[in-house]
Amino acid sequence: MKAAVLREQNKPMEIEEVQISKPGPREVLVRPIAAGVCHSDLHFLDGSYPYMLPTILGHESAGVVEEVGKDVTYVKKGDHVITCLSAFCGHCNKCLTGHLSLCQSPEVSRAPEVESRLSIGGETVHQFLNLSSFAELMLIHEHALVKVREDMPMDRAALIGCSTTTGVGAVFHTAGVEPGSIVAVIGCGGVGLAAINGAAIAGASMVIAVDMVDSKLELAKAVGATHTINARSGNAVGEVLELTKGGCDYTFEAIGLKATAEQAFQMLCSGGTATIIGMIPVGTMVELHGVDFLMEKKIQGSNMGSNRFRIDMPRFVDFYLSGKLHLDQMISKHIKLADVNTALNALKSGEEARHVIMFDQ
């Protein structure tokens, strides 16, 4: 099969012929139909998050089951599925207490002494987040996918595989936004827009979108923002405090920077909660004004929207098909696998929402 292989950070990926292993007992071979190109892929491409190389990036996809291992009963050939990097073992402390997205068990990967799922001429290709979706085929653990209804368009379904689940999940699960709350979201990329959409669905009375790109702020309005602030003014915190007359109940940081994480905390009212969704580079420290804790302000992380994706993703599909979840606006372009480097460069510019690779093109 063909795949986009990353051999060196900050260098373009090359389309190469890659060998894929046969499904093990609990593995599923998936033929992706659509794969989103996500800003998180960029973090691993540019080395702000280290990863073993060579690898095949991509972690947001939807496709069709091609073949299943002998112990798999959940899906069969032909089923439509969304993949998810939050593969869960199902029996560790985190899984059994309902925190499936925090499962750290290595058993959803192949053990180091076993043949790797992906290789090129005998050389191991490290599977990215147990998925590697910039490829014509994916071999994944059965706990890394969810079955979805067949009337869901695959390109929209792919977005649910990461950005939607991360953004909407942060609002629903990590923060637990209540109806009537005042919410601000910093960063209007795919995840930030999903958080805005989620806050609107949750019934927030005010949803403030903060970004530096006017076109993204327009998109934010289209998916549920009630107010927008262009942070180029240099005083986004002041503008939010003025607009809300004292701060937000909930803020969400969807960029991954020290400065914006700190701003998310500064935008809170007393008792408010800041949720950091963005991937802050390894080694970066975040500084907070200690006295703010006396006002019961809180800050927390969110990983993949604290998801239980086998429950969440089919619900998000229903939200889309019933008109509540606005995924059509999230896709700026459909591309071929060979154009993946161009798509990642477009993400760097911050001007576009999301490119989606279509494998049938």
Place this chain on the structure above:
Amino acid sequence: MATERIKSEITGTVWKILLAEGDSIQVESELMILESMKMEIPVESAVSGRIQSILVAPGDAVDEDQDLAIIEID
């Protein structure tokens, strides 16, 4: 002989150790792989030298900033 301690940048689990005590290692070459939140994270040596001791084993849980190995610097 001067030594350098190789530390973990992140909380995770030791997935695979790529070299053994006594092996020589070059700067920026990989010593082991950690797994954290489904990510395979390489641990690279900051110096060239010889691996004096490896302080962890596959499957061990490691904390951020924990010593993983000691390198005798060339």
